[in-house]
Structure formats: C-alpha cells, structure tokens
Amino acid sequence: MKATREAYGETLVELGREHPEIVVLDADLSSSTMTSKFAKEFPERFFNFGIAEANMMGAAAGLARSGKVPFASTFAVFASGRAYDQVRQSIAYPGFNVKIAASHGGLTVGPDGASHQALEDVALMRVIPGMTVIVPADAEETRQVVRWAAAHDGPVYIRLGRSPVPDVFPQGAKIQPGKASVVKDAKGRGFGEMRPEGERDGLDADVAILANGIMVSKCLEAWEILTAEGIKSVVVDVAFVKPLDEKTLIELAERCGAFVTAEEHSVIGGLGGAVTEFLSENRPCPVVRVGVRDRFGQSGTPEELLVEYGLTPGHVAEAARKAVRLKWAV
Numbered sequence: 001m002k003a004t005r006e007a008y009g010e011t012l013v014e015l016g017r018e019h020p021e022i023v024v025l026d027a028d029l030s031s032s033t034m035t036s037k038f039a040k041e042f043p044e045r046f047f048n049f050g051i052a053e054a055n056m057m058g059a060a061a062g063l064a065r066s067g068k069v070p071f072a073s074t075f076a077v078f079a080s081g082r083a084y085d086q087v088r089q090s091i092a093y094p095g096f097n098v099k100i101a102a103s104h105g106g107l108t109v110g111p112d113g114a115s116h117q118a119l120e121d122v123a124l125m126r127v128i129p130g131m132t133v134i135v136p137a138d139a140e141e142t143r144q145v146v147r148w149a150a151a152h153d154g155p156v157y158i159r160l161g162r163s164p165v166p167d168v169f170p171q172g173a174k175i176q177p178g179k180a181s182v183v184k185d186a187k188g189r190g191f192g193e194m195r196p197e198g199e200r201d202g203l204d205a206d207v208a209i210l211a212n213g214i215m216v217s218k219c220l221e222a223w224e225i226l227t228a229e230g231i232k233s234v235v236v237d238v239a240f241v242k243p244l245d246e247k248t249l250i251e252l253a254e255r256c257g258a259f260v261t262a263e264e265h266s267v268i269g270g271l272g273g274a275v276t277e278f279l280s281e282n283r284p285c286p287v288v289r290v291g292v293r294d295r296f297g298q299s300g301t302p303e304e305l306l307v308e309y310g311l312t313p314g315h316v317a318e319a320a321r322k323a324v325r326l327k328w329a330v
Contacts, residue, residue, distance in 0.1 A: 001164040004213075005103040007139035008160050009034025011146040012071060016042050021067065022150065025060050027053045027074040032162075033103045035073050053078045057086035057098075064096040069150060075109075076102035076159055080121035092128045092155050099149045100125075105135075105159040106264035107292070107309055108214060108302035117297030118159075123269025125157040126242045133242040135159045135263070135271075137183075137216035140169040141239055148177040159213065161264075163302045166217040168237065180245040183216060184223050184235040205232040207320045207327075208252040211262040212238050212271055215290070218306075219262050221313035226320055233320055241271050244278055253283040258327040260288050260319045264311060267291035286326035288319040 015022050016038055023045045030036040030048065039046035049056040053074050060070040072079070079087070079102035091098045102121065109117045125133045132154065136142040142160065149156040168183055169191055175181060183191045185202030207226075211219045219235045226233045234256065238245065252259070259279070261272035272289035279285060292309050306312055 001166060002139040003161055003164045004136055004139060004142040005032070005034050005160040005162060007142040008101055008103070008146055008158070009037040011143045012038040013041055015147065015150050016045065019069065019150065022069045022071065023047065023063055025049060025056050025070055025072040027051060027056050027078065029074055032075070033073040033101070035071075053083040054086045057083045058090050060098045061086070061090040061094070061096045064091075064098050069097060069099070071099045071101055073101045073103065075116060076105035076118035076121045077116055080118060080124045080157075084124060087125075088128055092131050095130055095154060097153055097155070099156045099158065101146070101158045101160060103160040104162045106161060106213065107297050107305040107311070108161055108163040108264065109297075110162070110302045110305065111299045113299040114296040119266045119292050119297060120269070122159060122241055122263075122265050122271070123273065126269065126274065130154060131242065132156045132240070133159075134239050135212040135241060136239050137212060137214075137237050138165055138168040140167065140171055140173055141175055141237070144175050145177055145239060161214055163214070165214050168216050168220070178240050178243065178245065180210070180240075180248040181237045182234060183237050184220055186232040186234055188227070203234055203252065203255045205234045205256045207231070207258045207260060207323050208234045208236060208256040209260045209262065209316065209320060210236050210238045210271065210275060212241065213264050215262040215264055215311060215316075218311065218313050219316050222316035222320065225313060225317040231320060231324060238271060241274055244274055246278060246282070249275065249278060250283055253279060253285050258286045258323040260290060260316060260323050262290040262311070262316050262319075265291055267293060286323050288323040288326070290316055290319050
C-alpha cells in the first residue's frame with residue numbers, strides 16, 4: 001500500500017539524478033505533493049512559488065521555453081481550476097513541455113472537504129487541445145508514467161492521490177504507456193499472464209470493466225463478486241484518459257459488447273465521458289458509468305466518502321449487472 005503521490009516524489013529524485021535539465025516547481029505544498037524529496041537533494045533546481053499557482057504555471061512555461069523540463073505540482077483542484085487560464089494559454093496553446101503532476105485528486109482527500117476535492121480536473125484538462133491526461137492506478141504505474149512523461153515532448157497532466165492504494169502491478173511490470181492494461185481477464189489471469197498473441201479468449205466476457213486510479217483495485221474486488229455469480233468480466237486499467245487506447249476499446253466492444261467505467265471523478269467529462277464519446281461514434285454498445293453524479297464532495301474519511309458516492313466494489317458489480325441486462329435488451 002503506497003499513495004501515488006509518494007511514488008511520484010521518489011521517482012522525481014531518481015529522474016533528477018539522471019537528467020540535470022529537470023526542474024521542479026511547487027505552490028507551498030511540497031510536503032504534501034512529495035516534491036520536498038526533490039527539494040532536499042536538488043535545492044538549486046526547486047522553486048517554491050507560495051500560494052500563487054497561476055504564477056507557477058507561467059514560470060513553468062518560461063522554463064520549458066528555455067530548454068528545461070519542468071514538473072509543476074500542487075493540489076489537483078488548484079492545478080486544474082485556479083490556474084486553468086495559465087495552463088491553457090501559456091502552456092498548452094504554445095505546446096510547451098510542462099508536466100503538471102497534481103496530487104490530492106478525488107474524494108479520498110477525505111476530511112479536507114469539497115473545497116479541496118477535485119472531481120472535475122480530468123474533464124478540464126482533457127478538453128484542452130494537445131494535453132495528455134494520465135490517472136495511474138498504483139505506485140508502480142505512477143513510477144512508469146512519470147518517467148514516460150519526462151521523456152515525452154509536450155504538456156502532460158498526471159493526477160495523483162493522497163491515500164495509499166493497493167498494488168495492482170508487480171514491481172518492474174512491463175506496462176506500455178498509452179495502452180490500456182488488462183489486469184484481470186475472464187479466466188482469472190492477472191496482468192502479464194495472458195499471451196499477447198494467439199490466446200486472447202480471456203477477453204471473451206459478458207462485460208468489460210474500465211477503470212483508473214483507486215477504482216482499479218475496487219474493480220478487482222468487483223470481479224470476484226461477479227465471478228461468484230457466474231458473470232464473466234474483464235478488468236482493464238485505463239490510465240491514459242487522453243489519448244485513449246482506441247484499438248483495445250474496439251476489441252473489447254467486439255468481444256464483450258458491454259462496458260462499465262469506474263472513476264473517482266465526476267461521470268461528466270472524465271473516463272466515462274471519453275469512453276462513451278468514442279464508442280458512440282465507432283462501436284455503439286451499452287456503457288454504465290460509475291463515478292460522482294453531479295455533486296460536490298464533503299468531509300469524511302476516504303472509505304465513508306466512497307460508500308456515500310457509490311464508488312465501492314458492490315456498486316461496480318451492480319453497474320456490471322445493468323450493463324449485461326442492457327446488452328441483451330438491445
């Protein structure tokens with residue numbers, strides 16, 4: 001169990017040792033975003049802008065224009081909301097090479113409440129032209145996507161969480177950034193256990209369950225519930241919300257014919273929105289979305305909030321049953 005923000009902080013230090021052009025910016029939250037680890041080892045390459053997120057994003061754009069590779073961090077609600085104009089106009093519009101790593105995304109911020117629970121950030125970042133949007137599921141995937149982002153030329157938004165999450169991927173797993181990863185197939189095989197060519201029958205299921213962030217581990221629990229009921233499902237980690245792995249979506253549509261999406265975000269504009277938009281134009285089939293239903297957050301423990309907002313394995317299982325019913329009703 002490790003929070004994705006912790007894996008981010010550790011990976012930044014590793015990258016800092018390897019790449020002197022990497023610099024890190026923060027908005028007075030380095031002990032929370034875990035950029036303090038980088039600041040301790042590379043104080044001359046760390047910049048604290050105080051509670052001035054918009055200024056930080058503008059400076060990140062300038063540093064990128066000067067040949068640096070800036071990672072800019074703050075809470076997701078501030079990175080996507082308070083600094084939206086600077087992200088759009090100063091970073092994305094000119095296509096500058098800035099990496100926005102935003103922590104404390106979603107409901108599991110917990111007692112900090114609605115003002116700090118970003119439930120719209122993926123939607124806001126996804127709509128910006130040229131922005132890559134990533135929501136890793138665990139520490140290992142975080143390490144790999146942060147490294148990918150450092151090597152990628154262009155603006156990137158990485159959403160990180162406050163709370164520790166279970167391991168989904170084994171350490172050193174060969175994750176392919178940009179590709180959706182099957183983490184449990186209909187035969188019960190985990191990531192890396194399916195043969196990439198030839199034996200793909202594990203994808204033949206009643207429903208495909210797509211998730212990212214903390215919801216991937218919740219969907220793996222839902223897989224157990226559904227299997228006990230005789231419902232075959234496939235659980236797929238879709239860390240890259242933009243660009244989507246369209247090839248895998250089409251394959252799952254052909255083999256399963258029904259989907260559930262699950263995210264710690266509003267059902268409007270996030271993973272569920274991205275999937276339904278693509279499928280409706282290319283391979284229409286039922287999609288049932290699990291996420292926050294047009295509400296703000298509130299104070300509570302992470303687990304209390306996941307129950308209150310319908311983001312539990314039981315809710316995912318019920319959505320899967322509905323998706324299967326809809327498939328046969330068509």
